[in-house]
């Protein structure tokens with residue numbers, strides 16, 4: 001076995017021995033790539049057919065007992081030859097992680113297998129001496145982590161299953177959809193479902209009235225003189241075309257439509273607004289903005305680019321600019337609910353709804369100093385659909401901007417006119433978490449998965465319309481329940497786990513059980 005030498009205080013194989021070691025193949029035990037496959041509650045290694053293994057097979061099972069790890073020096077030699085650890089056993093990989101030869105967040109890469117990497121990371125974290133993590137209840141099997149790598153999450157140790165309910169049929173724009181909602185708030189799905197029921201006959205009309213994902217970097221100049229000159233230059237139509245050429249060159253789909261600048265002394269906040277096909281577009285617009293800024297900097301060498309995001313975008317933060325100017329898709333929807341339905345399905349009256357909506361969603365929100373929160377619970381519906389369909393959940397902040405308006409309708413005001421206006425829905429049907437199988441399945445349920453075959457942007461616009469219409473259904477039902485005092489009762493019924501109540505009861509009775 002080649003003798004190791006110390007380099008940076010770590011045992012390594014001397015270069016000239018490397019070749020002899022590689023030749024001496026017999027020295028390295030062939031390790032089958034294992035897939036952990038739980039069947040009948042029993043851990044079962046499914047043997048890689050093409051590779052002999054000297055793993056000890058437990059009699060009468062297909063389970064292999066992993067042999068004890070080889071010496072660190074031997075494992076290191078094997079690892080360092082290929083700079084990958086697929087020929088090492090799990091325990092041997094963990095040993096290299098423990099000895100800092102493999103970073104815990106690079107295990108998948110080291111063993112060249114995403115699923116195996118997650119399994120080893122969990123074993124490593126569970127084996128930490130003083131701070132082992134209790135991961136047994138966090139599921140990790142039956143998940144294709146290769147789709148997560150370099151796209152959705154790092155340092156993965158499993159996933160958190162969230163219940164997905166479905167509401168519908170939701171009738172909008174002369175078609176019907178069923179809408180998946182991922183939530184742990186009992187009663188929410190029942191409520192939105194009731195709204196869909198009440199709206200089914202009349203149907204909901206929706207429209208996308210604007211579309212533009214934004215990135216608003218902050219740049220700084222030596223003086224307001226230079227800052228104002230630059231502002232003027234960028235706002236010049238001819239120079240806009242030059243910037244657009246750069247911006248659009250970075251993507252097949254991102255297209256710059258507008259630039260909106262604000263100045264604060266020697267700081268400029270430049271809001272790039274672009275359509276982004278069926279993607280929500282944050283990566284695309286950020287990439288395009290970066291190149292555009294470099295082009296502006298050629299003309300204004302004294303311009304410092306302080307941040308690609310100057311909070312003028314404004315991404316994932318409450319900001320009037322999104323509420324006033326919009327961000328992503330701006331959608332409006334409306335419906336007329338017959339008075340008879342208001343009483344039979346929603347158990348309330350048109351007058352009570354109109355009064356409560358005014359008092360709560362108009363006056364109440366104004367008194368609270370709300371910005372974009374002129375609604376009852378748009379965020380409930382937005383977030384539940386976002387999680388189900390692989391949107392960026394943090395963008396529920398802006399995407400939940402909504403004003404709900406209710407008015408009496410008909411000759412005697414016997415029916416209800418209800419509308420929701422949402423100026424900043426940040427949605428995509430391609431990119432980000434939408435690429436994951438379960439999230440893709442939910443987009444499929446909505447008929448909007450992936451890129452629109454006919455017109456880039458059609459699928460994401462349709463998703464925005466469905467979200468707005470579902471928000472309207474949720475507004476209608478919750479507002480109805482609020483007018484007749486059913487919210488608390490219904491949540492105690494649907495949103496307080498009976499097992500929890502039972503346990504509390506047993507504990508409070510302090511009866512030995």
Ligand SMILES: CC(C)(COP(=O)([O-])OP(=O)([O-])OC[C@H]1O[C@@H](n2cnc3c(N)ncnc32)[C@H](O)[C@@H]1OP(=O)([O-])[O-])[C@@H](O)C(=O)NCCC(=O)NCCSC(=O)C[C@@](C)(O)CC(=O)[O-]
Nearest residue numbers: 187188190191193194197345376377477478481486487490
């Ligand atoms: C719970 C209900 C719907 C009962 O409402 P109900 O009218 O007593 O129920 P129902 O049994 O008469 O059924 C009416 C319809 O509701 C639906 N429905 C009824 N039950 C179910 C169910 N289990 N699963 C699915 N759908 C259900 C279903 O469509 C049904 O029609 P059907 O099919 O029978 O002809 C009602 O009381 C309600 O909507 N409550 C409001 C609850 C709610 O909206 N919660 C979410 C928001 S709470 C919150 O987080 C926001 C807040 C309040 O903090 C925001 C703010 O500050 O305003």
Ligand SMILES: NC(=O)C1=CN([C@@H]2O[C@H](COP(=O)(O)OP(=O)(O)OC[C@H]3O[C@@H](n4cnc5c(N)ncnc54)[C@H](OP(=O)(O)O)[C@@H]3O)[C@@H](O)[C@H]2O)C=CC1
Nearest residue numbers: 251252253276277278279280281282283284392431432451
């Ligand atoms: N970077 C940031 O600062 C932020 C990033 N995010 C994250 O960004 C991710 C979403 O970024 P986003 O840019 O939407 O997605 P992606 O980064 O995945 O970019 C979309 C990709 O899909 C390609 N594409 C193929 N067909 C289409 C089509 N029909 N329409 C649009 N694009 C298409 C695009 O092509 P092409 O290469 O030609 O453009 C592009 O490569 C989410 O994970 C979100 O969490 C969220 C907030 C901030």
